[in-house]
Structures are given as structure tokens and as C-alpha cells.
Amino acid sequence: MPELPEVEVLVRHLNPLVRGLTIHDVLVRRAKVIAPVSARTFSRAVRGARFAGVSRRGKYLVFDLRAARAAGPLQLLGHLGMTGRMYLLPAKAPLPKHAAVVLGLGRTKFVFEDTRYFGRLTLDCSGMLRLGPEPLGPQFSVEGFLRALQRSRQPIKVKLLDQSLVAGIGNIYASEALFRARLAPTLPARELTRLQVARLRLAIRNVLREAIKCGATVPLNYAGSGQRDGLFYFGRAPGAPDFYEERLRVYDRAGRPCIRCGTPIRRQVQAARSTYYCPHCQNSR
Numbered sequence: 001m002p003e004l005p006e007v008e009v010l011v012r013h014l015n016p017l018v019r020g021l022t023i024h025d026v027l028v029r030r031a032k033v034i035a036p037v038s039a040r041t042f043s044r045a046v047r048g049a050r051f052a053g054v055s056r057r058g059k060y061l062v063f064d065l066r067a068a069r070a071a072g073p074l075q076l077l078g079h080l081g082m083t084g085r086m087y088l089l090p091a092k093a094p095l096p097k098h099a100a101v102v103l104g105l106g107r108t109k110f111v112f113e114d115t116r117y118f119g120r121l122t123l124d125c126s127g128m129l130r131l132g133p134e135p136l137g138p139q140f141s142v143e144g145f146l147r148a149l150q151r152s153r154q155p156i157k158v159k160l161l162d163q164s165l166v167a168g169i170g171n172i173y174a175s176e177a178l179f180r181a182r183l184a185p186t187l188p189a190r191e192l193t194r195l196q197v198a199r200l201r202l203a204i205r206n207v208l209r210e211a212i213k214c215g216a217t218v219p220l221n222y223a224g225s226g227q228r229d230g231l232f233y234f235g236r237a238p239g240a241p242d243f244y245e246e247r248l249r250v251y252d253r254a255g256r257p258c259i260r261c262g263t264p265i266r267r268q269v270q271a272a273r274s275t276y277y278c279p280h281c282q283n284s285r
């Protein structure tokens with residue numbers, strides 16, 4: 001599932017491609033993804049609008065639009081959910097089976113494809129209001145992080161998935177950050193010392209920065225035609241090195257030796273999600 005780094009990589013890719021383009025037609029094939037407004041209201045609002053830019057907040061893509069008629073700016077909030085992909089295709093290319101929303105942009109079209117329909121592309125921006133600070137921004141301080149953790153009895157791994165604590169971390173980078181900070185995933189959030197919180201904050205920032213630098217960790221499954229056509233291709237080119245394996249130190253490595261100490265990595269289920277950790281290096285209680 002895409003987390004902050006994957007969304008950031010996608011935003012940096014999409015922004016220069018769509019900026020300045022006008023939405024000429026709107027096709028909504030899955031009304032659920034644009035809820036709560038109807039396809040009719042959605043189409044009316046965005047048809048004729050121009051993309052002013054794409055940015056990121058947490059795991060959301062924020063599309064800034066300049067509406068054709070309405071005064072003032074308009075925002076579209078995108079979320080990839082589990083399997084969502086957003087990319088451009090030539091206007092004449094056939095639509096993929098699971099295209100949920102398609103925005104005609106003249107010679108190209110913006111496609112939001114989602115096989116499982118947990119993603120969103122909506123005018124409702126209220127989801128952003130509940131988000132905590134950006135982990136790579138100046139608001140994410142040791143003091144603020146410490147105060148928020150002290151209010152929680154949840155295990156630290158589970159708490160890190162709470163988007164109101166810090167925005168954009170999901171299951172993969174929560175495990176990775178705890179490994180780097182050498183903290184047991186089961187440690188109750190409020191029992192972390194100030195020093196441990198400072199170490200975890202730094203680990204989070206480093207793990208996210210490195211992931212952004214390397215590009216997407218989790219392939220977003222867009223196979224497309226399998227050919228690079230100058231438009232969006234979000235998959236691994238055939239024969240490309242498997243960065244996914246190399247870059248993750250504990251995630252999805254159960255039974256394999258810890259890169260630091262050689263102890264087999266363990267998998268444990270916490271709040272119905274898999275946690276991966278080294279029982280030797282992360283023995284912080």
C-alpha cells in the first residue's frame with residue numbers, strides 16, 4: 001500500500017505533467033470514489049477548471065484547481081487506498097478496466113484506476129483536517145511527538161499508524177523506523193523516554209527521506225503497455241534491480257537474518273497488521 005514516500009514520488013511526477021492543463025471532460029465510472037457529491041455535481045465543478053499544481057499532505061494528493069466560472073480556488077483530494085494508481089494516458093488510448101475517474105485534458109487524459117475501490121478522488125477535503133504534522137516538516141518536533149505519545153496506551157507500532165499523530169506513515173515504514181530506532185514494536189507509546197522519542201523521530205525522517213530518494217518502494221502495479229511512452233509508467237522496468245528487497249531492512253523479511261546481528265527477523269500481528277522486527281536489536285524494554 002502506498003505511504004508518504006510513494007505518494008511524494010507520484011506527486012513530483014504528476015505535478016509538472018498536469019500543471020496548466022484544462023479539464024475538458026469528466027467521466028465518473030465509480031461514483032463511490034468521488035463521494036459524497038454526485039457525479040453530476042463533481043463534473044460540473046471540475047469541468048473547465050485548470051490544474052494549478054499538485055502537492056501532498058500525509059498520504060493525500062492535493063490537486064489545486066482554478067475553476068472556470070466559480071470565483072476562488074478549488075481543491076480535489078486524492079487518496080490511492082490499497083491499489084489506486086493515477087497516471088496520464090494519451091487521449092486515444094483505451095481505458096483500463098478499472099478506471100474509476102477519467103479527466104480529459106486535450107491530448108492526454110488523467111486516469112484514476114482502482115481495482116479495489118478503496119481510493120478517493122473527491123471535492124471533500126475534510127480528511128486533511130484530522131492529520132497530524134508532516135514528519136519531514138518543521139512542525140514535527142520532539143516535544144510535540146513526546147506529548148502526543150504520552151497520551152497513548154497503544155503499542156508504539158500501532159500508534160504510529162494513527163494519522164493524527166504524524167501524517168503519512170503506514171505499515172511498512174512504521175516497522176522500518178522502529179528497527180532503525182532499536183525500539184520494540186510492542187512498547188507502550190507512553191512509556192517511551194524522551195531520548196527514545198528523539199531517536200524514533202530521527203529514524204522516521206531518515207527512513208522516509210531515503211525512500212523518497214530511491215523512488216517508490218512498493219510497486220504501484222501499473223503495468224500499462226509495459227513500454228515507456230513518455231507518460232506515466234509506475235512499475236518496474238523488466239530487468240531493473242529489485243530495490244524493494246534491498247531497501248527494506250525488516251519489512252517482509254520474516255525468518256531471514258537481521259542485517260545487523262543475524263538473528264532471524266520475526267513477524268507478529270498487531271491490530272490485524274503484520275509487524276516485522278528483530279527480537280535482539282529491538283529488545284528495548
Ligand SMILES: [Zn+2]
Binds near residue numbers: 281
Ligand atoms: Zn538484529
